[in-house]
Amino acid sequence: MENRKENIYETDALVSQYCEFQYGDEYLGIENFAKVCAQKAIAYSATTPQKRALDLGCATGRASLELAKVFEYVNGVDYSQAFINVAKDIQKERCISYALNSEGAIKQCKEVCLNALGLNDVGEKVEFFQGDACDLMPLLAEYDLIMATNLIDRLYEPQLFLNTIHKRIHDEGYLVLTSPYTWMEEYTAKEFWIGGYYDSKGDEVRTLEGLKAILNDNFDLVEVEDVPFVIRETPRKYQYTLSQMSVWKRKRR
Numbered sequence: 001m002e003n004r005k006e007n008i009y010e011t012d013a014l015v016s017q018y019c020e021f022q023y024g025d026e027y028l029g030i031e032n033f034a035k036v037c038a039q040k041a042i043a044y045s046a047t048t049p050q051k052r053a054l055d056l057g058c059a060t061g062r063a064s065l066e067l068a069k070v071f072e073y074v075n076g077v078d079y080s081q082a083f084i085n086v087a088k089d090i091q092k093e094r095c096i097s098y099a100l101n102s103e104g105a106i107k108q109c110k111e112v113c114l115n116a117l118g119l120n121d122v123g124e125k126v127e128f129f130q131g132d133a134c135d136l137m138p139l140l141a142e143y144d145l146i147m148a149t150n151l152i153d154r155l156y157e158p159q160l161f162l163n164t165i166h167k168r169i170h171d172e173g174y175l176v177l178t179s180p181y182t183w184m185e186e187y188t189a190k191e192f193w194i195g196g197y198y199d200s201k202g203d204e205v206r207t208l209e210g211l212k213a214i215l216n217d218n219f220d221l222v223e224v225e226d227v228p229f230v231i232r233e234t235p236r237k238y239q240y241t242l243s244q245m246s247v248w249k250r251k252r253r
């Protein structure tokens with residue numbers, strides 16, 4: 001990944017956009033995506049131990065903090081050092097300021113604080129690391145839940161993550177994935193797409209089918225549901241996206 005072109009997730013523009021997406025206002029009547037995903041993951045995993053959780057591709061860390069309302073210890077890991085710096089800042093300072101796009105070059109300064117989000121007391125249960133989902137550090141293991149929201153179609157080789165992630169989850173623990181399946185060669189070479197292409201016979205290969213083919217040996221598919229999200233670009237431009245959540249339960253070894 002080191003030799004690839006500039007990582008968009010390291011830019012100031014994306015950092016501000018994700019601060020607002022994860023900690024800021026809700027738009028178009030759609031609830032905060034990080035919070036909703038964490039709540040759903042907590043509910044799905046409620047019948048199993050809820051000790052250790054990993055939020056992979058955590059961006060600025062909101063879902064990691066939400067998971068820590070219930071889990072005893074949470075890791076948030078992201079490839080972007082800029083995102084991890086924000087996550088650590090808000091964990092330490094409990095507030096964060098950022099410049100929100102207003103109109104053209106005009107910005108609006110905004111501050112958000114954890115106490116307003118009901119997250120004041122959870123930070124000490126969370127440890128953030130910069131890391132690569134396709135090449136995770138050995139210490140990132142023994143989880144009851146691994147959540148990776150909107151990550152797989154942004155990985156340079158998602159198979160490296162999906163083929164090995166079961167080794168880091170306890171028996172009967174959960175893997176919660178979401179993705180809008182917006183495969184782009186900018187992020188993932190076409191040969192590594194899990195789905196969203198025609199095979200050599202001209203048949204459609206859908207991503208959910210690709211996920212089943214990879215994960216079925218080690219996981220049971222428990223549930224599939226759509227989760228919408230809205231990212232604010234400017235006060236007059238919003239991205240509305242429908243992500244698909246798939247919930248996988250680790251088979252007993």
Ligand SMILES: C[S@@+](CC[C@H](N)C(=O)[O-])C[C@H]1O[C@@H](n2cnc3c(N)ncnc32)[C@H](O)[C@@H]1O
Pocket residue numbers: 009033034056057058059060077078079080083131132133134148149150151154155156
């Ligand atoms: C579309 S964003 C999703 C962020 C967040 N999980 C959410 O649902 O809003 C994709 C995230 O994956 C991170 N990412 C991309 N490649 C990664 C990798 N190889 N390992 C870990 N994180 C990665 C990006 O830095 C970015 O934060």
